[in-house]
Amino acid sequence: MIEISSKDTLYMYNLYHITKAFFPNTEIRQQVDEGQEPLVRLKLEGGSCFSIEEGEIKEFTDRQDGKRFVTKKVYDWLSQKTGRTLAWGMLTGVRPTKLVMQQIEAGMDREEIIKFLNKEYGVSDGKALLGWEIAQREKALLEQLDYVDGYSLYVGIPFCPSICSYCSFSSSPLEKWKDRMDSYLDALCREITAIGKAASGKKLNTIYIGGGTPTTLEAHQLERLLGTIDAVFSYENLKEFTVEAGRPDSITREKLEVISRYPVTRISINPQTMQQKTLDAVRRLHTVQDVKDVFQLARSLGFDNINMDLIAGLPGEDALDMQDTLRQIEELGPDSLTVHALAIKRAAKFGQEHKEIDLHSEIEQMVSDSADAADRMDLVPYYLYRQKNIAGNFENVGYAKVDKAGIYNILIMEEKQTILAAGAGASTKIVLPEKIQMANGKKTNLVRIENVKDITEYIGRIDEMIERKGEWLWR
Known part of the structure; x- marks a missing residue:
């Protein structure tokens, strides 16, 4: 069994999926303990341990930057321990081309993007090039x-x-x-x-x-x-x-x-x-x-x-x-x-x-x-x-x-x-012209409206499904 513990839930998702990518058939136990020291601890089967102290992220005023730092440190350690690298490095998200698209829109050229992905996320040159090629084609189609x-x-x-x-x-x-x-x-x-x-x-x-x-x-x-x-x-x-x-x-x-x-x-x-x-x-x-x-x-x-x-x-x-x-x-x-x-x-x-x-x-x-x-x-x-x-x-x-x-x-x-979606389990995604304040306090320009998955529920509650979308359409 592999054990991951952290003082903050912020890090657990990325650390679990990075570790799982290196050890797909090993059980992983996760624990959040606000009172623990250090900030993050990872213990492999066989006893090898790695930790990150809270002081190592004090320079990061943005929590997301701190999370990337922690994820990259753990990725580099796991890569060193196993002698393997992952094709997409430390990236755990489902949309790597979205990251590439952001860099294209920021003015980066191909070589700059490949270097950026390799340095910041450990992405291989081959996958970085694939991401760039696809992002270019996506951009042309979306235009x-x-x-x-x-x-x-x-x-x-x-x-x-x-x-x-x-x-x-x-x-x-x-x-x-x-x-x-x-x-x-x-x-x-x-x-x-x-x-x-x-x-x-x-x-x-x-x-x-x-x-x-x-x-x-x-x-x-x-x-x-x-x-x-x-x-x-x-x-x-x-x-x-x-x-x-x-x-x-x-x-x-x-x-x-x-x-x-x-x-x-x-x-x-x-x-x-x-x-x-x-x-x-x-x-x-x-x-x-x-x-x-x-x-x-x-x-x-x-x-x-x-x-x-x-x-x-x-x-x-x-x-x-x-x-x-x-x-x-x-x-x-x-x-x-x-x-x-x-x-x-x-x-x-x-x-x-x-x-x-x-x-x-x-x-x-x-x-x-x-x-x-x-x-x-x-x-x-x-x-x-x-x-x-x-x-x-x-x-x-x-x-x-x-x-x-x-x-x-x-x-x-x-x-x-x-994308307006109809049917049981369908997910509507409404892109708003500007960010709005949501009930949870976060700002977003993307509102998701989920239809119920259960077919009987969908049939019986169809008026509710219709009404929920009507509250947001074309604000």
Whole structure:
């Protein structure tokens, strides 16, 4: 067991996740003791100890600067003790490109940013360069959007054919809710209509229908959903419309034909892996051949912007498995590819069952091979985000052909434009023109409004969900 203790809760989050990145399979015990000396103490299995005295941070008048100092000291010590460095250094946040974007907007050039990330955060040159490249592409895409009068729409369908054992999203098995799908749609369409009325006169830039798996809806239900959106919103300023078709076992010709009748510009068909043994192990109820058949069907119906998702580090897979998966993906030739390093969260089945998973097993090779495969398909990296407990402390990267990048994916990370969200568990992010004082005393220009995750609660409390957003829209 590893022990972390501190006088102040300020340091615990970063120290826990940095330590976990070095020792993913070791239990970590945390303790906050306002009376302890020193400020921070870290004790590894085997007895090695490291501490930071309170006097070492007295020069920092800003608490966040002090936190960065403490985190970097602990990171450097752990790196020295293990003989390893982490690709993203001491960065624990999910949006490294946001940090890079800030430096670009402050006037730094590429070399200055790489040096800054390396010195201040211990980020490797390769990851710093990746962050810079992606931030440049994000900036060019975001410049097309109207931050003041523009907004995006997210619609959540919280159902899946089965729940993958690594998943921690707000999804429910279709079989359990099949008889209440129409009731959910009743509530969802009411919320969508209310959002459309509240946003009247503003510019809708992107739409993203996600989940869950949107194509768990029957064809007539998809028609109803897309028809409601079509009736309520103007597409005059629309730059992107994504439907995350997702699971191949939920996609039919009839459903794709419904989608094709609306101005949908982008869909996802997500295998996660092309290894049948792994699909079976994680409880995805489709075959590798199903992925290929559905992809070719979508192409035959005219879909010319298809994304595919893969996960590096699924249980039982090694670098050779990933190479074979990438070979099969290359044969299909998607227009964009998103590669996730596996993140095990408390809500996921693996976390609940306390399975022993080596999060570092060949992940670096898998990530590198994925980048090489994307390059061979003429896909360039355009967005990046990270998660807690991510395998190997790596990242999730979206690759796309030059004109096929997913704008919504960037918006959800950069938080520069309001995203209005409908559905159970959906999170609205309202970007205000200037910072306001919140009830907790902090100032912010970003207000989050969360819909309840429970589907029954969402259906029963839909008027409340609508009213909560109405208090903030377009202040």
